[in-house]
Amino acid sequence: MSFASLGLSAPLLKAVAEQQYTIPSPIQQQAIPAVLSGRDVMAAAQTGTGKTAGFTLPILEQLSQGKPAKGNRARVLILTPTRELAAQVAESVATYGKYLSLKSAVVFGGVKINPQMMKLRGGVDVLVATPGRLLDLYQQNAIRFDSIETFVLDEADRMLDMGFIRDIRKIIQLLPSKRQNLMFSATFSDPIRKLAKELIHDPVEVSVTPSNSTAKTVTQFVYPVDKKQKPKLLLKLIEDGNWEQVLVFTKTKHGANRLTRFLDEAGISAAAIHGNKSQGARTKALSGFKNGEVRALVATDIAARGLDIDQLPQVVNFELPNVAEDYVHRIGRTGRAGASGQAISLVCLDESDLLGGIERLTRQTIERRIVEGFEPVHPLPDASAKPGAHSKRRPHHKNHKSARPEHKDGQRTPGTPKPARRRPRTQSKAKATV
Numbered sequence: 001m002s003f004a005s006l007g008l009s010a011p012l013l014k015a016v017a018e019q020q021y022t023i024p025s026p027i028q029q030q031a032i033p034a035v036l037s038g039r040d041v042m043a044a045a046q047t048g049t050g051k052t053a054g055f056t057l058p059i060l061e062q063l064s065q066g067k068p069a070k071g072n073r074a075r076v077l078i079l080t081p082t083r084e085l086a087a088q089v090a091e092s093v094a095t096y097g098k099y100l101s102l103k104s105a106v107v108f109g110g111v112k113i114n115p116q117m118m119k120l121r122g123g124v125d126v127l128v129a130t131p132g133r134l135l136d137l138y139q140q141n142a143i144r145f146d147s148i149e150t151f152v153l154d155e156a157d158r159m160l161d162m163g164f165i166r167d168i169r170k171i172i173q174l175l176p177s178k179r180q181n182l183m184f185s186a187t188f189s190d191p192i193r194k195l196a197k198e199l200i201h202d203p204v205e206v207s208v209t210p211s212n213s214t215a216k217t218v219t220q221f222v223y224p225v226d227k228k229q230k231p232k233l234l235l236k237l238i239e240d241g242n243w244e245q246v247l248v249f250t251k252t253k254h255g256a257n258r259l260t261r262f263l264d265e266a267g268i269s270a271a272a273i274h275g276n277k278s279q280g281a282r283t284k285a286l287s288g289f290k291n292g293e294v295r296a297l298v299a300t301d302i303a304a305r306g307l308d309i310d311q312l313p314q315v316v317n318f319e320l321p322n323v324a325e326d327y328v329h330r331i332g333r334t335g336r337a338g339a340s341g342q343a344i345s346l347v348c349l350d351e352s353d354l355l356g357g358i359e360r361l362t363r364q365t366i367e368r369r370i371v372e373g374f375e376p377v378h379p380l381p382d383a384s385a386k387p388g389a390h391s392k393r394r395p396h397h398k399n400h401k402s403a404r405p406e407h408k409d410g411q412r413t414p415g416t417p418k419p420a421r422r423r424p425r426t427q428s429k430a431k432a433t434v
C-alpha cells in the first residue's frame with residue numbers, strides 16, 4: 001500500500017516522500033481514510049506507531065480545502081498532555097504541511113504568553129496546545145473556538161493520568177457542537193471509555209496494537225542488581241556497550257538529578273529532563289541529546305512522555321515505574337516504526353512486585369541477566385520469574401489488593417502460567433555474563 005492510494009494529494013505526498021516514508025504504517029493505513037471520511041475516530045495506538053502522521057496528514061488534506069481561519073480563531077485544535085509532545089506534534093504539522101500554505105501555532109505553559117497571543121491574532125489553521133495554557137489564552141480572549149472543524153485529543157490516557165480531565169471537559173464545552181473528533185489513546189481504561197462516550201459519536205474504531213502489548217522490535221532484559229550498585233552497573237553497561245545515546249528513566253526528579261551528576265562525573269555527558277526544569281533547560285537537554293552532545297538523557301515519566309527521538313537504540317529503566325502501563329510507554333521510546341531497540345531494567349529486590357505487575361500486564365517473562373561483579377546480595381525471588389510467581393508472599397486479607405492477576409472470577413490473566421512454587425533463592429539458571 002502506498003500513501004498515494006490513501007487519498008492524499010501531491011503537496012502532502014511530496015512532504016512524506018522527503019521524510020523517506022515509503023509505506024504507511026498500520027495505524028496510518030487505517031486512520032488516514034477514516035479521518036478523510038469526516039467521521040469521528042477512536043484509535044488505540046501508542047507512540048511509536050506513526051500515529052502523529054496518521055492524524056496530521058488527513059487533517060492537513062482537509063484543511064487544504066476550505067477557507068483560512070479568521071483572527072483569533074483556529075480550524076483544528078490538537079490537545080496534547082505535555083509541552084514536549086505539543087512541540088513535536090507542531091513540528092510534524094510543519095513538516096508534513098511544508099508544501100501547503102497553512103498557518104499553525106503551538107502553545108504551552110512554562111514560556112511567555114505574549115508571543116503566543118501575537119501568533120494567534122491573525123488566526124491559524126492548526127493550533128496545537130496543552131490544556132492549561134489553552135484555557136489561559138481563552139480567558140484572555142486570545143483564542144475563540146467557534147471555527148473549530150476538527151478536535152484531536154492525543155494521548156488521552158496520559159491526559160487523565162496527569163489530572164487534566166476538568167480542563168478537557170471545559171474545553172470540549174466551548175467547542176462548536178458540529179465538529180469532527182479524533183481521540184488517540186494507548187490504553188482504553190474505563191475512565192477513557194467514559195470520556196470517549198462524551199466526546200465522540202458513532203466513531204470509526206482503529207486499533208493497531210493489542211492494548212498493553214510491547215513492540216516486538218524491542219528486546220527486553222532485566223538485570224537483577226542491588227539498589228546501591230545501580231549507578232555503577234549503568235555506567236558499566238554504557239561503557240562496555242559503547243552506547244552513544246541512552247534514555248534513562250528514574251522515578252523521581254531528585255533521582256534524575258543525582259544520576260545525571262554521577263554519570264557526568266564519570267565522564268558520560270548527561271542531562272536531566274523533568275518537571276522542575278524550565279522549558280528552556282528541557283529544550284536544551286533534548287536538542288543536546290538529539291544532536292549527540294548528550295549521551296545519556298535522564299528523565300522522569302511525565303517529562304519523557306511523547307519524546308520522539310528517531311531510532312533510539314537504548315532505553316534503561318534505572319528504576320521501575322509504579323504504574324505498570326508506564327513501562328510500556330517508556331520502552332515505546334525505542335524500537336519505533338520498525339527500528340530495533342533494547343530496553344533494559346535494573347531491578348532490585350524492593351521492585352520485585354513491580355516487575356511482577358509489568359510481566360503480568362505485558363504477558364511475558366522478561367529474560368534475566370546477571371553481570372559479573374554485580375551479582376545481587378539481595379536477589380529477586382525466583383529468578384525463573386514466571387509472571388505472578390515472584391511477588392512477595394503477603395497475608396491474604398479479604399480486601400487486600402494482592403499483586404496477583406486481578407480477575408473477578410478468580411481466573412488467571414490469559415497467557416500467564418500457573419504460579420510456580422517458590423524455589424530457593426538462586427539465580428544460576430538466569431545467569432549470563434555480559
Ligand code: AMP
Pocket residue numbers: 020021022023024025028046047048049050051052053308309310336337
Ligand atoms: P509517532 O508514533 O507519531 O510518534 O511516530 C513515530 C516515528 O515514526 C516518528 O519518528 C515518525 O517520523 C516515524 N514515522 C511515521 N510514519 C512513518 C512511516 N510511514 N514510515 C517510517 N517512519 C514513520
